[in-house]
Amino acid sequence: MxxxxxxxxxxxxxxxxxxxxxxxxxxxxxxxxxxxxxxxxxxxxxxxxxxxxxxxxxxxxxxxxxxxxxxxxxxxxxxxxxxxxxxxxxxxxxxxxxxxxxxxxxxxxxxxGSGGLPDLPREMRLAQSEDLRRARLPQQQMEDAAAERPPLPLSEEDADLMEQLRAAVASRPDDLRGLELLAFYEARLGNFIPARVAQERLVDLKSAAGTVQSEDRERLWQLMQQAAGGRVSPELEARARAQFEADPRDPAARYYLGLLYAQTDRSDLAFQLWRPLVDQDGARVYADLVRQGIERIAFEAGVDYTLPPQSQTDALEDLPPGEQMEAITAMVNSLADRLATEGGPPEDWARLIASYGVLGQTETASAVWTEAQQVFGEDEAALSLVRDGAIRAGLLE
Structure with missing residues (x-):
């Protein structure tokens, strides 16, 4: 009134x-x-x-x-x-x-305007946001409430292979490779709940052995969100918050915590968490996700914010062909120097190998592939990612 x-x-x-x-x-x-x-x-x-x-x-x-x-x-x-x-x-x-x-x-x-909204002091709005966060359903109930997606059609042969994979994992629940394959193929079929269950088992086993990788965690978090219908459950929040407290620069933790606050009417906190992702090195996937909604979040938070230009990789399209090749070569050399001195995740090794293949430097790509196999040893999940880069470079079939 x-x-x-x-x-x-x-x-x-x-x-x-x-x-x-x-x-x-x-x-x-x-x-x-x-x-x-x-x-x-x-x-x-x-x-x-x-x-x-x-x-x-x-x-x-x-x-x-x-x-x-x-x-x-x-x-x-x-x-x-x-x-x-x-x-x-x-x-x-x-x-x-x-x-x-x-x-x-x-x-x-x-x-x-929003004439239907009641007059709310700031403290009351913050309290309501906290109530929204606390009132979230657990992961299992979110999954039960999420709309079921129709399964993708499979040939009789593929359906038999999936049944065999499921039976094999059920008989050997601690088989890391089996769990990894089951989570991957269930997700490809749109079966996010069984994919989440398999990936969660994989992460728990690797965590107990001290061999869990960031890619394993991030894949689990993604499946948890997808299985819950796009929502951030309390269980996903707990995992992301623990990782954020251990490493505040972790892009996945920042993204999912920011998404949680965006879903519970705390756009101010979501903006604080998301803004560094736009320019943070190594956060390309999450930066692309954040760029789709950060200006709206900033507006809701009352912040005057304009997205900065995208990274130099995206700016290559505006360069003449000759300058594009020079810029690509410089970027590849910079990536190679960083991996040689600091190391990096398997995605960066795969990208480097594939880039050498694009530049026609097959011998260099082969040498990097050999080195990557030594770096990641028997980590099949990591080697699988690097192997994709070798395939794109034409080293493997």
Whole structure:
């Protein structure tokens, strides 16, 4: 109610200011009338001449009477001109102004505003957001509530292979390779719940053995979100928050925690978590996801924010072909130097091998592939990712 009272008062004040501009007389201030201004100046000049003794007092009095008569005549003429203004037209202009101000103000608010929202202090809004976060269903119930997707059609042969894979994993629940394959193919079929179950088992086993990789965690988090219908469950939040506390720069943890806050009416916290991802090195996938919605999140948070230009990789399209090749070569060399000195995830090794293949440097690509096999040893999941790069480079079939 207080909002609407304030809005009506503002409309009334605006309309009053406009009405005043219509009805005020032009002769209210003598300085606004040219003739009156001249006569007043003549009176002042006559008084100064009289003080200096350059004019006879009798002549000065006669001049004063004449100037006063002209002032009265000019003032009467100005008043008559103001009174002769078309009063009906003025009244219509006043009424139209009031209606236009009220209609445009209320119409604009009806279009862009949220009149149905109650007046909420900031503390109450924060409390409601916290209630939303606490009231979320557990992962299992979110999965039960999510709309089921129709399974993808499979040939009889492929269906038999999937049944064999499921049976094999059921008989050997600790087989890491079997769990990895089951999670991968179930997800490809759109069966996100069994994919999530298999990936969660894989991550738990690897975590106990101390061999879990960031890619394993991120794949699990993605499947948890997909199985829950796009929502961030309390279980997913707990995993992402633990990783964020261990490494605040972790892009996956930042993304999922930001998504949680975006879903629970805390756009301010979501923006704080997402903004570094746009420029953070190594967060390309999450940066692309964030770029799709960060400007809306910033607007909801009351932040004036414009997305910066995309990375230099995306800017290559605007370069001439010759300069594109030079830029690509420089980027590949920079990636190779970083992997040689600092190491990196298997995705970067795969990208480097594939890039050498694109540049036609097959021997160099082969050498990097050999080195990658030594770096990742018997980590089949990592080697599988690197192997994709070798295939793209034409080293493997």
């Amino acid at each position: 207080m909002f609407w009272i304030t809005l009506l008062l503002l409309i009334g004040l605006t309309a009053s200011a406009l009405i005043h501009a219509f009805v005020r007389t032009r002769g209210a201030d003598p300085k606004e009338n040219k003739d009156l201004s001249i006569y007043l100046n003549q009176l002042a000049e006559l008084d100064r001449d009289l003080e200096r003794g350059v004019v006879d007092p009798a002549d000065a009095e006669r001049s004063r009477v004449e100037i006063s008569r002209r002032i009265l005549a000019a003032d009467e003429s100005e008043s008559r001109r103001a009174a002769d203004a078309p009063r009906t037209l003025t009244n219509w202009a006043i009424a139209s102004t009031i209606l236009a101000v009220a209609a445009s103000s209320l119409g604009l608010y009806a279009w862009q």
